[in-house]
Amino acid sequence: MTIAAKLSLCHAPVTRRSLTPIKPLRPSSFSSSTLQWKLIKPNLTLKSHNFRVSASSSMKIEATESSSRTSFLDRRESGFLHFVKYHGLGNDFILVDNRDSSEPKVSPEHAVKLCDRNFGIGADGVIFAMPGINGTDYAMRIFNSDGSEPEMCGNGVRCFARFIAELESLHGNHSFTIHTGAGLIVPEIQDDGKVKVDMGEPVLKASEVPTRLPANKDQSVVKSELDVDGVPWLVTCVSMGNPHCVTFGTKGGQNFQVDALKLAEIGPKFEHHAMFPARTNTEFVEIISPSHLKMRVWERGAGATLACGTWCLCRGGCSSS
Numbered sequence: 634m635t636i637a638a639k640l641s642l643c644h645a646p647v648t649r650r651s652l653t654p655i656k657p658l659r660p661s662s663f664s665s666s667t668l669q670w671k672l673i674k675p676n677l678t679l680k681s682h683n684f685r686v687s688a689s690s691s692m693k694i695e696a697t698e699s700s701s702r703t704s705f706l707d708r709r710e711s712g713f714l715h716f717v718k719y720h721g722l723g724n725d726f727i728l729v730d731n732r733d734s735s736e737p738k739v740s741p742e743h744a745v746k747l748c749d750r751n752f753g754i755g756a757d758g759v760i761f762a763m764p765g766i767n768g769t770d771y772a773m774r775i776f777n778s779d780g781s782e783p784e785m786c787g788n789g790v791r792c793f794a795r796f797i798a799e800l801e802s803l804h805g806n807h808s809f810t811i812h813t814g815a816g817l818i819v820p821e822i823q824d825d826g827k828v829k830v831d832m833g834e835p836v837l838k839a840s841e842v843p844t845r846l847p848a849n850k851d852q853s854v855v856k857s858e859l860d861v862d863g864v865p866w867l868v869t870c871v872s873m874g875n876p877h878c879v880t881f882g883t884k885g886g887q888n889f890q891v892d893a894l895k896l897a898e899i900g901p902k903f904e905h906h907a908m909f910p911a912r913t914n915t916e917f918v919e920i921i922s923p924s925h926l927k928m929r930v931w932e933r934g935a936g937a938t939l940a941c942g943t944w945c946l947c948r949g950g951c952s953s954s
């Protein structure tokens with residue numbers, strides 16, 4: 634789903650972090666579709682210390698026709714930063730057209746405020762479509778809702794690809810190159826509008842995830858014990874450019890049910906565990922059947938979210954190990 638609106642804010646200088654060199658990635662993919670919506674008649678202004686959000690007080694929302702989708706993005710009132718809201722499976726993002734600058738138009742501190750679900754727009758993160766680096770067509774940067782900057786975001790990159798198609802009026806099958814903190818990503822927009830992304834192979838080497846848990850299989854951490862408040866969880870550590878800790882439950886535990894989990898309590902204990910020097914995303918997984926898993930995620934820097942794209946690839950890493 635896409636919601637378009639506008640906001641004005643004082644542009645604070647943002648310190649750019651250097652991105653890692655582009656690494657070629659090998660193929661693996663996932664895809665999904667998005668719906669298009671447009672927020673109309675902005676007439677409510679929320680003021681805070683240093684930014685302002687305009688939105689519709691009546692929240693009249695109408696579906697846009699694919700033929701007239703560019704109208705909102707064409708309106709460029711000065712002093713306002715335009716954004717569009719997209720989601721991938723409920724993992725939602727504020728997308729900002731940053732193609733004219735290599736500095737994000739929103740600082741990490743502002744991103745925190747914009748992502749606030751009560752006092753801001755509400756999102757899991759803010760994504761910037763930026764000029765390409767090292768010969769790529771575009772660069773993607775993202776701030777989590779806590780203002781931290783992840784290397785990569787699977788659902789985010791799919792939203793990014795649809796956003797670029799919207800901005801550049803691309804129709805039909807298209808592919809382009811995106812520089813991310815996790816290397817080169819090449820999404821393919823298919824004829825039906827779905828986005829297919831080559832996200833590379835999961836990395837299991839402990840030092841590269843990174844995790845301080847001792848490797849127990851081919852330099853990897855596979856079904857190892859992680860002590861969380863005295864409870865031994867069995868975890869497998871994987872990187873998809875960003876760190877993930879996947880668990881199917883505790884040692885000796887039976888019938889792990891993710892719905893019974895107090896996610897907001899246990900999630901931060903994994904995220905900030907001393908064994909994860911770069912913090913971690915954690916996926917709690919219940920096996921429903923050999924072909925059906927149920928997963929709840931606690932994302933680094935964003936907390937409980939409805940979905941996680943990079944996890945989909947971790948799943949492959951965990952099952953193959």
Ligand SMILES: N[C@@H](CCC[C@H](N)C(=O)O)C(=O)O
Nearest residue numbers: 783786787788875941942943
């Ligand atoms: N939701 C994402 C992951 C976003 C980044 C994550 N919060 C992190 O800090 O690594 C996805 O779809 O992959």
